[in-house]
Amino acid sequence: MTTRPDIHAKAETLIEALPYFQRYAGRSFVVKYGGNAMGDERAAREFAEDVVLLRAVGINPVVVHGGGPQIGAMLEKLGVETTFVDGLRVTDKQTAEVAEMVLSGAINKAIVGSIARAGGKAIGISGKDGGLVTATKLQRTHKDPDSNIEKVLDLGFVGEPSKVDTTIIETATGAGMIPVVAPIGVGEDGHTYNINADTMAGALAAALGAARLLLLTDVAGVLDKQGGLLTDLTPADIRRLRDDGTISGGMIPKLETCVQAVESGCEAAVVLDGRVPHAMLLEFFTARGAGTLVAKGR
Numbered sequence: 001m002t003t004r005p006d007i008h009a010k011a012e013t014l015i016e017a018l019p020y021f022q023r024y025a026g027r028s029f030v031v032k033y034g035g036n037a038m039g040d041e042r043a044a045r046e047f048a049e050d051v052v053l054l055r056a057v058g059i060n061p062v063v064v065h066g067g068g069p070q071i072g073a074m075l076e077k078l079g080v081e082t083t084f085v086d087g088l089r090v091t092d093k094q095t096a097e098v099a100e101m102v103l104s105g106a107i108n109k110a111i112v113g114s115i116a117r118a119g120g121k122a123i124g125i126s127g128k129d130g131g132l133v134t135a136t137k138l139q140r141t142h143k144d145p146d147s148n149i150e151k152v153l154d155l156g157f158v159g160e161p162s163k164v165d166t167t168i169i170e171t172a173t174g175a176g177m178i179p180v181v182a183p184i185g186v187g188e189d190g191h192t193y194n195i196n197a198d199t200m201a202g203a204l205a206a207a208l209g210a211a212r213l214l215l216l217t218d219v220a221g222v223l224d225k226q227g228g229l230l231t232d233l234t235p236a237d238i239r240r241l242r243d244d245g246t247i248s249g250g251m252i253p254k255l256e257t258c259v260q261a262v263e264s265g266c267e268a269a270v271v272l273d274g275r276v277p278h279a280m281l282l283e284f285f286t287a288r289g290a291g292t293l294v295a296k297g298r
């Protein structure tokens with residue numbers, strides 16, 4: 001008899017995953033797929049395969065996508081200038097129209113297509129569909145460090161989810177489909193609002209009581225000042241890391257989203273390296289995990 005160690009290793013990998021399949025069957029996983037991660041064709045294919053695999057083992061994946069760099073490229077083509085405040089795009093009426101066209105049109109349908117090629121059935125929607133997300137204008141203030149005076153900043157049609165009705169998500173997942181959601185919402189005032197994709201994903205994870213909110217990014221996870229990976233964090237740890245300056249820039253709103261999600265119904269959030277092949281599968285289905293897990297308590 002010949003031995004096939006490679007076959008045994010594969011079987012062991014599947015058996016290692018069994019308790020996780022059992023634990024998460026029937027639960028929702030909200031996955032935020034950022035615009036920076038989409039550039040690479042192979043990574044995009046692997047992302048779609050991972051999502052289809054989650055669905056195949058009985059988990060309900062919900063994809064929320066970004067597209068910041070792609071909106072920027074389209075605005076540049078059209079000769080429209082764009083600026084950011086605290087990582088949020090200042091959005092006038094024309095910018096909102098371009099953001100909706102790029103997010104709900106081009107990117108949303110490209111992701112639906114790659115999930116279909118990986119053998120899954122996806123349905124592309126935005127926060128506008130089925131009354132999924134009602135948005136309100138984001139109120140943002142900024143304290144001038146010299147005068148200490150707090151100013152109200154007008155970011156235009158930048159919204160935050162104020163009401164989430166998950167019926168359309170539940171209907172789609174109940175019919176075996178994978179919802180792919182563009183971060184666009186409509187206000188009670190009838191205006192279209194541009195919503196940061198991390199914020200949108202966090203709001204959906206909380207409303208769905210998701211087992212996991214997964215934020216794929218371009219670093220290994222949350223790093224300490226020496227560059228070491230912090231594997232487990234609580235909301236209290238995050239407040240401390242923010243106060244001592246360990247986290248900055250885009251990581252601040254990302255972790256704020258994680259804290260808000262775990263404090264309002266989502267079991268745990270993970271900041272994960274989207275550049276690593278099949279990062280999602282390693283996180284969910286191995287004892288080692290990957291990235292940084294944010295949960296209410298240890």
Ligand SMILES: Nc1ncnc2c1ncn2[C@@H]1O[C@H](COP(=O)(O)OP(=O)(O)O)[C@@H](O)[C@H]1O
Binds near residue numbers: 087222
């Ligand atoms: N402590 C930290 N650990 C990891 N990344 C950090 C930290 N502090 C700041 N960052 C920055 O946050 C960035 C991730 O946020 P962002 O660029 O908004 O991601 P994305 O575009 O994927 O949403 C990292 O690339 C890094 O530059």
Ligand SMILES: CC(=O)N[C@@H](CCC(=O)OP(=O)(O)O)C(=O)O
Binds near residue numbers: 035087089183198
């Ligand atoms: C208000 C706001 O900033 N909206 C974002 C929406 C897309 C996004 O968040 O995309 P990434 O995840 O790829 O950065 C924007 O206009 O760029």
